[in-house]
Amino acid sequence: MNVQPDMPGRAATGPAFLSVWDIHAYYGESYIVQGVSFNVHEGEILALLGRNGAGKTSTLRAIARLSDPELRRGEVWLDHQPLHNMASHQASAAGLALVPEDRRIIAGLTVEENLKLAQIAPPIGWSLERLYELFPRLGERRNQEGVTLSGGEQQMLAIARALARDIKVLLLDEPYEGLAPVIVDEIEKTLALIKSQGITTVLVEQNAVRALKLADRAVILDTGGVVFDGSAADVLDNADLRAEYLAI
Numbered sequence: 001m002n003v004q005p006d007m008p009g010r011a012a013t014g015p016a017f018l019s020v021w022d023i024h025a026y027y028g029e030s031y032i033v034q035g036v037s038f039n040v041h042e043g044e045i046l047a048l049l050g051r052n053g054a055g056k057t058s059t060l061r062a063i064a065r066l067s068d069p070e071l072r073r074g075e076v077w078l079d080h081q082p083l084h085n086m087a088s089h090q091a092s093a094a095g096l097a098l099v100p101e102d103r104r105i106i107a108g109l110t111v112e113e114n115l116k117l118a119q120i121a122p123p124i125g126w127s128l129e130r131l132y133e134l135f136p137r138l139g140e141r142r143n144q145e146g147v148t149l150s151g152g153e154q155q156m157l158a159i160a161r162a163l164a165r166d167i168k169v170l171l172l173d174e175p176y177e178g179l180a181p182v183i184v185d186e187i188e189k190t191l192a193l194i195k196s197q198g199i200t201t202v203l204v205e206q207n208a209v210r211a212l213k214l215a216d217r218a219v220i221l222d223t224g225g226v227v228f229d230g231s232a233a234d235v236l237d238n239a240d241l242r243a244e245y246l247a248i
């Protein structure tokens with residue numbers, strides 16, 4: 001039987017919902033994720049920030065158990081389940097959903113077909129009805145080909161597709177990228193609604209100020225390691241920290 005080991009900072013509160021413990025990951029011989037640890041509590045939004053090339057995407061990919069970068073050391077636990085020895089499809093079945101930066105909407109399929117495809121195998125999450133309630137624009141465009149949607153709508157479809165499965169944690173890689181501020185407003189509202197439904201979110205964003213205003217806590221990465229772990233409000237209040245690691 002696997003027993004979740006004790007990790008620093010967990011004694012007072014018990015095991016975190018998602019624990020990332022001293023993970024080291026490589027692209028071939030390139031050593032990129034160099035001992036990253038952080039906890040994500042159930043129901044919170046955690047902003048995972050850092051400059052270009054800090055290792056945010058690589059960290060998300062390692063947590064989601066994609067083969068690249070290869071996780072060679074460390075542990076990832078989700079709700080008492082060890083993910084570090086799983087393949088990505090198993091991590092997905094365990095409740096982890098990664099929405100990558102390029103959104104991966106499937107060409108040739110309508111909005112609804114994209115969503116139904118996500119529900120082809122259990123564990124099935126939100127019903128189409130509930131998804132269209134959260135994303136009315138997707139409901140209006142359900143018969144339109146997914147790749148013909150606007151950037152903001154495609155982002156919504158990518159998030160909806162993640163929720164179409166029964167997930168515990170949503171990992172979002174730069175969901176605001178390339179979107180107009182009014183569309184970012186809309187996605188932000190949606191993320192707040194998703195949070196109110198009990199889903200836990202890790203939000204990677206270049207738009208750090210917006211991410212920090214939405215998030216409960218923040219972790220900042222620099223050259224593949226954690227340089228800050230604390231409340232989002234503390235980062236907003238700390239001009240030195242923002243200038244040094246976020247250039248804002």
Ligand SMILES: Nc1ncnc2c1ncn2[C@@H]1O[C@H](COP(=O)(O)OP(=O)(O)OP(=O)(O)O)[C@@H](O)[C@H]1O
Nearest residue numbers: 027030032050051052053054055056057058059206
């Ligand atoms: N497939 C790859 N092969 C080799 N090195 C890679 C690969 N992908 C990323 N890297 C390197 O890993 C480091 C971290 O990249 P990563 O994409 O994780 O950073 P990031 O924080 O997501 O950056 P950005 O803000 O630009 O998205 C960078 O130095 C990058 O060049």
Ligand SMILES: [Mg+2]
Nearest residue numbers: 056057058173
């Ligand atoms: Mg990235």
